[in-house]
Amino acid sequence: MPTYAHTLPKAWLRFRSGTIPCGACGIVVVEPVDNSAEKLTAVAPGKMPDGYAPPVLDLPVGLCSACNGIEQSAHGLLLAFPNIRASIGSHDIALHRLTSAMYGLDAIGVRDAATIDRLTEGQRELRRLLDALAVLGGMARWTTTARTGMFEKIADTPPSSQRWGHVSEDLRQEIRSAVAGLLARRVERPRLILAPSEDGSPTGCMLCGVEGVEALREDVPNVWTLMSADPAAIGGHPAPDTIDGVVCSRCDRAIDAAHGVGQSAMTLSVRDFLGLPTHLRSLEHISLIGWAVMPKGTPPNAKPWEHADLSDIRHSVNALLGYRPLVSA
Numbered sequence: 001m002p003t004y005a006h007t008l009p010k011a012w013l014r015f016r017s018g019t020i021p022c023g024a025c026g027i028v029v030v031e032p033v034d035n036s037a038e039k040l041t042a043v044a045p046g047k048m049p050d051g052y053a054p055p056v057l058d059l060p061v062g063l064c065s066a067c068n069g070i071e072q073s074a075h076g077l078l079l080a081f082p083n084i085r086a087s088i089g090s091h092d093i094a095l096h097r098l099t100s101a102m103y104g105l106d107a108i109g110v111r112d113a114a115t116i117d118r119l120t121e122g123q124r125e126l127r128r129l130l131d132a133l134a135v136l137g138g139m140a141r142w143t144t145t146a147r148t149g150m151f152e153k154i155a156d157t158p159p160s161s162q163r164w165g166h167v168s169e170d171l172r173q174e175i176r177s178a179v180a181g182l183l184a185r186r187v188e189r190p191r192l193i194l195a196p197s198e199d200g201s202p203t204g205c206m207l208c209g210v211e212g213v214e215a216l217r218e219d220v221p222n223v224w225t226l227m228s229a230d231p232a233a234i235g236g237h238p239a240p241d242t243i244d245g246v247v248c249s250r251c252d253r254a255i256d257a258a259h260g261v262g263q264s265a266m267t268l269s270v271r272d273f274l275g276l277p278t279h280l281r282s283l284e285h286i287s288l289i290g291w292a293v294m295p296k297g298t299p300p301n302a303k304p305w306e307h308a309d310l311s312d313i314r315h316s317v318n319a320l321l322g323y324r325p326l327v328s329a
Contacts, residue, residue: 236293
């Protein structure tokens, strides 16, 4: 069994004294004099004798000014879109993932502000960026390359001769393909996806009644969801049997948030449709009727909740908001 007790290096073997690697792009940077550099930590593989801890390698890594700027931009985006951080759970994990995704862009030369703004301008765009590039961008980090070597060889990892010079062409191509897909979504026009029915007749979302939802091609499978409901729970008369149908993506999210189909889910759907701020409670005592329990022959809606009179809600909330009117029917 190999032992490392007296051979573990304390510094990178291929870096001049006083310098360390940028943990992202891999170029040489000056080591902070205050010992504030982060550490690349690696634990020796293999089983140790009872009572012995495995050897641990701790080597300092930093960030060049360009990579530090990217990390700060990612931090700013998480502050601007707190729901992204909340959905991931940990701020540190969210920052690592978003920074990695943005490193992926930088690694293939996507640095112009206009393109980056298009890919990060909203919560939906950020989620897509994370899904497409968080893993690939993480693979592009220099520290990832260093970790892929044998434990004894990690400290012998050379710096990159230029920013991202260590990234393989295969990985670059994977990142390019992912970015191309993200940009294609920016120019693709959504199309109207009608609610499906067994006999092909016009139908709508069981709750909001909308007949069709605009969606991009890859989102089509998630537009409509099969659902069953107790008629009384969605504002209809009590009945022994449930009713079956489909719900749109907005109402499906509301059902998930409310943990069931009923008044709470419909209220959440209306709030989302109207863009009602969460601090306003104007819908707490409103009774809503789902489209599926409207009189037979009621046509589906061109817009969500068109079968319900929301005018009083709009007027009362607009009076409170003043400067920010809700969507109109």
